[in-house]
Amino acid sequence: MSNNNEASLENNRRSFLKKSFFAGLAFPSPTENDNIFHRDDVLESGNKVKLLSPDGEIIEIDEAYLKPIPNTYTAKVREGIPGRKFVMVIDLAQCKNLRKCHDACEKMHHLTPEKDWLKIVKQQDNDLASPYWQPTTCFHCDNPPCVKVCPVDATFKRTDGIVLIDNDRCIGCRFCMVACPYSARSFDWSEPVLPLEVLNMPYDPETSCPPKKGTVSKCDFCPDMVRKGEMPHCVSACPNGVFYFGDENEDAVSNGTETVKLSDLLKERFGYRYMEDLGTKPRVYYLPPVQRAFPFEDDEYSRNK
Amino acid sequence: MTDLQTEDKLKYSINTSEKVTSLLDDLYPRPFGTLGKIWIFGLLIFSLLGLYFYLIQLDQGLSITGLSDYTSWGIYVSNFVFFVAISLVGSLISAILKLTGAEWRTPLTRISEIIAVSAIIMAGIVIIIDMGRPDRMLNLIFHPRIQSPIIWDVIVISTYLVLSTLFLYLPLIPDFAIMRDRLKGIPKWQQKLYRVLSINWKNTEAQKKILSKAIRIIAIIIIPIAFGIHTVTSWLFATTFRPGWDSTGVGPYFVAGAFMVGAACVICAMFIFKKIYNYKDHFTEKHFDYMSRLLLMLSLIYLYFNINEYFIPAYKMKGHESEHLHDLFSGNMAPLFWTVQIGGMLIPIIILMFNKGRKPLIAFIVSMVIIVGAWFKRYLIVVPTLSYPLIPTTRVPDSWLHYAPSGPEWMITIGTLTASLLIITLLVRIVPVIPIVETAEDRGLDSQQLFLNTNEHIDALDN
Numbered sequence: 049m050s051n052n053n054e055a056s057l058e059n060n061r062r063s064f065l066k067k068s069f070f071a072g073l074a075f076p077s078p079t080e081n082d083n084i085f086h087r088d089d090v091l092e093s094g095n096k097v098k099l100l101s102p103d104g105e106i107i108e109i110d111e112a113y114l115k116p117i118p119n120t121y122t123a124k125v126r127e128g129i130p131g132r133k134f135v136m137v138i139d140l141a142q143c144k145n146l147r148k149c150h151d152a153c154e155k156m157h158h159l160t161p162e163k164d165w166l167k168i169v170k171q172q173d174n175d176l177a178s179p180y181w182q183p184t185t186c187f188h189c190d191n192p193p194c195v196k197v198c199p200v201d202a203t204f205k206r207t208d209g210i211v212l213i214d215n216d217r218c219i220g221c222r223f224c225m226v227a228c229p230y231s232a233r234s235f236d237w238s239e240p241v242l243p244l245e246v247l248n249m250p251y252d253p254e255t256s257c258p259p260k261k262g263t264v265s266k267c268d269f270c271p272d273m274v275r276k277g278e279m280p281h282c283v284s285a286c287p288n289g290v291f292y293f294g295d296e297n298e299d300a301v302s303n304g305t306e307t308v309k310l311s312d313l314l315k316e317r318f319g320y321r322y323m324e325d326l327g328t329k330p331r332v333y334y335l336p337p338v339q340r341a342f343p344f345e346d347d348e349y350s351r352n353k
Numbered sequence: 354m355t356d357l358q359t360e361d362k363l364k365y366s367i368n369t370s371e372k373v374t375s376l377l378d379d380l381y382p383r384p385f386g387t388l389g390k391i392w393i394f395g396l397l398i399f400s401l402l403g404l405y406f407y408l409i410q411l412d413q414g415l416s417i418t419g420l421s422d423y424t425s426w427g428i429y430v431s432n433f434v435f436f437v438a439i440s441l442v443g444s445l446i447s448a449i450l451k452l453t454g455a456e457w458r459t460p461l462t463r464i465s466e467i468i469a470v471s472a473i474i475m476a477g478i479v480i481i482i483d484m485g486r487p488d489r490m491l492n493l494i495f496h497p498r499i500q501s502p503i504i505w506d507v508i509v510i511s512t513y514l515v516l517s518t519l520f521l522y523l524p525l526i527p528d529f530a531i532m533r534d535r536l537k538g539i540p541k542w543q544q545k546l547y548r549v550l551s552i553n554w555k556n557t558e559a560q561k562k563i564l565s566k567a568i569r570i571i572a573i574i575i576i577p578i579a580f581g582i583h584t585v586t587s588w589l590f591a592t593t594f595r596p597g598w599d600s601t602g603v604g605p606y607f608v609a610g611a612f613m614v615g616a617a618c619v620i621c622a623m624f625i626f627k628k629i630y631n632y633k634d635h636f637t638e639k640h641f642d643y644m645s646r647l648l649l650m651l652s653l654i655y656l657y658f659n660i661n662e663y664f665i666p667a668y669k670m671k672g673h674e675s676e677h678l679h680d681l682f683s684g685n686m687a688p689l690f691w692t693v694q695i696g697g698m699l700i701p702i703i704i705l706m707f708n709k710g711r712k713p714l715i716a717f718i719v720s721m722v723i724i725v726g727a728w729f730k731r732y733l734i735v736v737p738t739l740s741y742p743l744i745p746t747t748r749v750p751d752s753w754l755h756y757a758p759s760g761p762e763w764m765i766t767i768g769t770l771t772a773s774l775l776i777i778t779l780l781v782r783i784v785p786v787i788p789i790v791e792t793a794e795d796r797g798l799d800s801q802q803l804f805l806n807t808n809e810h811i812d813a814l815d816n
Contacts, residue, residue, distance in 0.1 A: 196501070
């Protein structure tokens with residue numbers, strides 16, 4: 049019964065949001081400084097919208113009075129997408145260090161060059177073993193050391209497995225940065241220098257945009273893309289199909305060209321997780337760099353490392 | 354007013370013996386001389402310079418520091434650890450020595466509490482300086498997450514601040530009352546201050562009983578809190594996976610180091626006040642000898658923990674630990690590491706083993722070296738670790754791996770150090786460096802004589 053009520057509430061809310069969106073109002077939310085609510089200037093459109101009042105009654109209101117709820121992200125963004133458990137598999141046998149993933153990530157998240165949310169590091173397990181390229185993202189650990197140490201709940205773990213950062217909450221102590229064994233986190237040491245349209249975007253932890261001075265940021269698994277039913281930018285940018293992304297609950301991952309069963313992929317190709325011994329339980333798996341189709345080539349940065 | 358003064362003088366001469374008056378004249382806080390004014394001026398300049406650069410940092414962000422995404426903690430954090438370490442001295446001298454009945458500690462208690470209060474205040478300020486968003490500091494109160502060692506630190510450090518302040522203040526109440534009654538030629542603000550702070554102390558038996566009970570209770574509870582502040586501070590490091598920090602031994606290692614540098618601070622303070630206040634009778638050779646022995650013992654304990662923290666990982670030479678240790682033992686950090694370990698620990702230990710090494714001047718020099726060494730030791734604990742991230746460093750800029758504090762960062766840090774000395778100096782201006790009542794009692798004087806006929810006196814003052 050109560051579930052039904054919640055569902056109908058949810059539906060109402062959704063249709064409300066949808067209508068307000070189509071009504072041409074700025075959506076999702078205004079920035080703190082940008083007051084777009086000019087009640088006095090409202091020109092009634094004549095179109096009425098049905099809404100649910102706080103008392104549970106259906107009321108009618110002119111469309112023109114609809115206004116977006118400020119900071120709509122806060123409540124929902126911490127919960128995650130219901131029923132999902134996102135997972136990534138990175139096929140090291142296919143990575144040629146083309147850095148398309150990195151560049152797409154940098155471009156789509158409006159990152160300044162020194163922010164490496166997605167790194168491609170040169171790995172060599174021992175002196176005799178062949179080196180290989182390893183893309184590293186945030187691993188969205190199930191036992192995340194960063195979330196544990198955050199004193200103000202600015203970085204949090206969602207039900208869909210994603211670890212996000214609320215840059216409106218972060219106090220900039222950088223404890224998470226030293227706690228993360230994968231060095232996945234970046235810091236805005238100064239006021240970010242970015243195009244105005246980026247800086248004026250409504251802030252949302254799901255887009256991690258715009259960045260804020262004195263706070264931490266990192267790879268966010270692109271939940272905004274996932275909500276649209278699209279792949280994270282790194283996955284779609286890779287021409288070699290290195291990145292598989294999907295849902296552990298559905299046991300399916302896709303690299304854009306093929307969709308495979310997650311459990312089979314990991315079983316058959318000996319999937320492993322980086323630094324398993326630390327007990328962080330990453331949500332990113334690696335397929336070992338065996339039977340590679342191409343030789344390893346150093347780039348100018350890795351030669352001396 | 355003049356009437357009151359003559360009246361006082363009368364009481365003074367009738368009730369107070371020569372010994373008591375000379376003791377009092379010796380112990381009253383003194384106005385600054387020329388040297389003192391220059392000292393304050395110097396401290397003020399550096400503290401204000403630090404503040405100036407901090408304002409720049411507030412404006413421009415932490416980008417004015419040498420910090421980077423990889424070396425994201427630097428001298429602000431190591432300086433914080435240093436201040437927390439020093440603040441433990443109050444509980445060492447005042448609480449541990451009190452409970453163990455070490456009578457000779459009396460002249461040291463006040464100054465060690467003053468050092469502790471100043472250090473813990475500065476520790477709180479320094480860690481705020483390190484924050485990227487100090488404007489959101491209150492999130493620590495409005496959105497705390499109890500899992501985080503930072504929240505434990507906030508709780509335990511604020512508790513320690515309150516307890517240390519009480520531990521400084523409570524034994525001061527009778528001293529304030531004495532100064533309220535007897536010091537007449539002092540500025541109005543100071544008279545008023547003493548009157549307020551002495552909270553109507555009349556030295557009755559009941560008051561004395563309550564006060565000694567309260568002091569004893571704090572002396573007991575401050576000890577676990579003192580261990581707590583530095584243990585929790587060590588956990589900021591131990592709860593991570595980083596080489597050099599990922600150890601179960603850092604709690605006692607930090608606490609031992611803290612007591613060592615704290616004892617060194619007290620020896621320095623003793624020497625300085627012996628010189629400027631001519632306190633030869635209070636800070637005798639015996640005090641320097643005992644404190645030096647204590648410092649020796651604490652240094653040996655610290656040496657023991659150093660052996661554990663460096664030798665055992667070096668024996669195993671596990672992956673990233675080995676890179677980090679090679680850096681310390683024979684790499685970039687080696688000159689600083691060996692200077693600090695040999696100059697700031699081993700040589701002081703050897704010197705303090707000899708009778709001559711515990712004479713005031715030598716003990717003072719050794720202590721100064723230990724304090725400077727202790728500051729850099731915190732640097733060596735915090736910074737080199739971050740040069741060895743657990744993932745390969747392909748494309749990582751060199752500056753991210755070889756942190757060097759920037760000029761403004763140094764200025765802010767120096768500003769915090771001078772500010773702590775400034776707090777000590779200003780406290781010493783209004784507070785007797787050596788507790789009056791306890792000293793009088795230790796010398797077999799009738800402490801009741803210290804207090805003028807209090808009831809009438811307070812009435813007179815009130816009018």
